[in-house]
Amino acid sequence: MCGIVGYVGPRQSQSILLSGLARLEYRGYDSAGIAVIDGDGALDMRKRAGKLGVLREDLKGAPMPDGTTGIGHTRWATHGGPTDLNAHPHLADDDKLAVIHNGIIENFAALKADLLSEGYEFRSETDTEVAAVLLGREYREAGGDLGAAFRATVRQLEGAFTLLAVHQDHPGLVVGARRNSPLVIGLGDGENFLGSDVAAFVEHTRNALAIGQDEIVAITPEGVEVTDFDGNPVQPEPFEVTWDAAAAEKGGWPSFMAKEVSEEPEAVANTLRGRIQDGAVVIPELEGLDDLFAGLSRIVIIACGTAAYAGQVGKYALEQWARVPVDVELAHEFRYREPVIGPDTLIVSISQSGETMDTLMAVKYARERGAKTLSICNTQGATIPRESDAVVYTHAGPEVAVASTKAFVAQITAQYLLALHIGRIRGTVSAVEAAEHVRELEAIPGKIQRVLETEQAHIEQLAHWMADTRSVLFLGRNVGYPIALEGALKLKEISYIHAEGFAAGELKHGPIALVEPGQPVFVLVPSPRHSALLHAKVVSNIQEIQARGARVIVVAEEGDAAVLPFADEVLHIPLAGALFEPLLAVVPLHIFAMGLANARGLDVDQPRNLAKSVTVE
Ligand code: F6R
Numbered sequence: 001m002c003g004i005v006g007y008v009g010p011r012q013s014q015s016i017l018l019s020g021l022a023r024l025e026y027r028g029y030d031s032a033g034i035a036v037i038d039g040d041g042a043l044d045m046r047k048r049a050g051k052l053g054v055l056r057e058d059l060k061g062a063p064m065p066d067g068t069t070g071i072g073h074t075r076w077a078t079h080g081g082p083t084d085l086n087a088h089p090h091l092a093d094d095d096k097l098a099v100i101h102n103g104i105i106e107n108f109a110a111l112k113a114d115l116l117s118e119g120y121e122f123r124s125e126t127d128t129e130v131a132a133v134l135l136g137r138e139y140r141e142a143g144g145d146l147g148a149a150f151r152a153t154v155r156q157l158e159g160a161f162t163l164l165a166v167h168q169d170h171p172g173l174v175v176g177a178r179r180n181s182p183l184v185i186g187l188g189d190g191e192n193f194l195g196s197d198v199a200a201f202v203e204h205t206r207n208a209l210a211i212g213q214d215e216i217v218a219i220t221p222e223g224v225e226v227t228d229f230d231g232n233p234v235q236p237e238p239f240e241v242t243w244d245a246a247a248a249e250k251g252g253w254p255s256f257m258a259k260e261v262s263e264e265p266e267a268v269a270n271t272l273r274g275r276i277q278d279g280a281v282v283i284p285e286l287e288g289l290d291d292l293f294a295g296l297s298r299i300v301i302i303a304c305g306t307a308a309y310a311g312q313v314g315k316y317a318l319e320q321w322a323r324v325p326v327d328v329e330l331a332h333e334f335r336y337r338e339p340v341i342g343p344d345t346l347i348v349s350i351s352q353s354g355e356t357m358d359t360l361m362a363v364k365y366a367r368e369r370g371a372k373t374l375s376i377c378n379t380q381g382a383t384i385p386r387e388s389d390a391v392v393y394t395h396a397g398p399e400v401a402v403a404s405t406k407a408f409v410a411q412i413t414a415q416y417l418l419a420l421h422i423g424r425i426r427g428t429v430s431a432v433e434a435a436e437h438v439r440e441l442e443a444i445p446g447k448i449q450r451v452l453e454t455e456q457a458h459i460e461q462l463a464h465w466m467a468d469t470r471s472v473l474f475l476g477r478n479v480g481y482p483i484a485l486e487g488a489l490k491l492k493e494i495s496y497i498h499a500e501g502f503a504a505g506e507l508k509h510g511p512i513a514l515v516e517p518g519q520p521v522f523v524l525v526p527s528p529r530h531s532a533l534l535h536a537k538v539v540s541n542i543q544e545i546q547a548r549g550a551r552v553i554v555v556a557e558e559g560d561a562a563v564l565p566f567a568d569e570v571l572h573i574p575l576a577g578a579l580f581e582p583l584l585a586v587v588p589l590h591i592f593a594m595g596l597a598n599a600r601g602l603d604v605d606q607p608r609n610l611a612k613s614v615t616v617e
Contacts, residue, residue: 001076002102009191017072028076031087035098038065047087080125092136099132106159203245257401265445267396267406279435312482314415354382463595480524487589517549530578
């Protein structure tokens with residue numbers, strides 16, 4: 001949450017900062033601001049409540065002097081509402097110093113009380129301004145040594161923070177620090193960048209450095225210096241960004257979400273790419289790490305939101321193919337109840353951003369208790385993979401829309417690869433069976449493409465008709481259950497309609513009371529080819545709700561004639577193996593949520609109250 005960008009170099013920085021912020025806006029869009037050291041050596045700052053567009057208009061109407069050193073921020077409000085005053089940057093040291101921040105400074109109240117007692121004044125309600133004023137005080141005490149002052153400041157802060165600062169007496173220098181919040185360095189030619197993630201600078205450079213936990217960075221046009229909080233030099237880890245700026249553009253699509261749903265086939269294909277050799281799964285990142293899976297007695301998947309639903313799907317494959325018991329836990333619930341974990345537990349965290357604070361804290365907690373940790377992540381250089389023993393990257397490409405779509409199918413794909421990898425090591429799946437599953441996986445991109453081509457127009461029309469619907473229910477059984485939960489989450493998230501997902505078998509234990517005439521209910525029907533019993537059970541669930549007047553929209557495989565008499569609408573998916581159906585069945589639900597939000601005239605990419613990367617607990 002909150003996007004941060006910093007620049008030093010020969011170029012005027014305002015447009016670089018603003019375009020960096022545009023790429024980071026998915027991280028928060030309550031307010032935006034920039035601070036620049038101008039050509040006359042003065043610090044200029046502008047910040048406005050609202051989306052980045054408001055700031056841009058403001059700067060157009062009343063231009064601000066430009067300069068070659070600057071920082072920019074896009075906010076998701078935590079302390080203090082989304083107002084002009086609470087927007088970042090925050091100024092201190094007689095407005096010569098500007099600070100931006102992502103995270104929560106937990107001891108801000110005590111620090112603020114001290115600073116107030118010393119006569120310092122505050123203009124906002126934010127924890128960030130406390131860090132700014134503190135840095136101003138330390139700067140004076142350090143006799144104008146910005147590096148020393150910055151180190152002294154961050155050592156006093158508790159909680160999660162990425163901080164960037166510029167001081168008008170130090171043109172050509174941006175200092176930054178991180179603890180539990182993201183910050184990466186972009187290496188340019190005679191210029192350097194800082195960003196919450198690589199999207200901030202990918203249009204200028206794909207050469208990046210990852211900054212570790214509790215580290216400080218100083219960038220100048222000539223170079224980059226990284227130290228720990230005590231000033232000891234640290235060697236940052238280099239990496240190359242594997243996607244280019246165009247991948248994070250809308251590219252003619254009406255929204256990032258539309259583009260990302262259309263990229264679901266590619267997200268699966270790219271996650272498989274380079275990991276299949278002669279029909280066998282070979283995950284290069286896991287080479288030499290068989291110890292991670294030796295003596296395994298349990299897997300715990302930890303994640304939040306959509307990633308947790310992907311985990312619930314993955315559980316079926318991990319248990320079936322690797323024959324290890326799997327629990328799926330919401331990361332924020334996991335560490336507050338003394339879970340039973342140890343060296344025989346493998347924690348598999350799933351996170352698109354790799355920065356979700358709840359997930360990160362759960363991973364750290366598990367590691368401290370001796371568990372092994374593996375991260376499934378979509379973002380290079382992110383914190384969670386760096387804090388884990390191993391990582392399997394999903395290669396879904398940058399996901400910009402707040403609602404996760406293509407990352408979801410990539411996360412399931414990565415877990416299936418992992419399940420086959422572990423299954424082969426443990427001897428629980430034969431080479432022949434594994435090759436069969438691999439063939440199924442390889443066919444998935446084409447099948448998702450078919451759903452997009454054959455069903456999209458129909459689903460969008462359905463969504464249009466349902467624009468005034470007040471509530472939608474989703475039912476699924478087995479692997480269809482997490483897909484029902486995902487369908488409901490996506491709908492409430494972007495169309496603000498009440499939606500609930502249920503295990504279809506649970507219906508008669510309570511939720512059926514919600515069904516009244518006209519209630520729309522999506523039902524995910526498993527193929528009768530895999531289990532006639534499961535199929536029959538779902539069909540009878542459909543009959544139960546239809547008898548009570550529900551409007552039934554069925555997602556079923558092509559050729560399933562048994563559901564037709566009971567369905568008001570049928571959305572077809574191609575035939576696939578039982579465990580592979582979720583990768584197809586979720587696609588109509590993603591299209592539907594997007595279609596309904598569009599029909600209601602809502603911003604599908606930036607839904608209210610949300611931010612893509614949830615970096616606060
Ligand atoms: C829903 C959504 C969220 C995220 C969740 C975890 O569409 O996007 O529920 O899935 O916040 O985020 P990551 O995967 O970045 O850890």
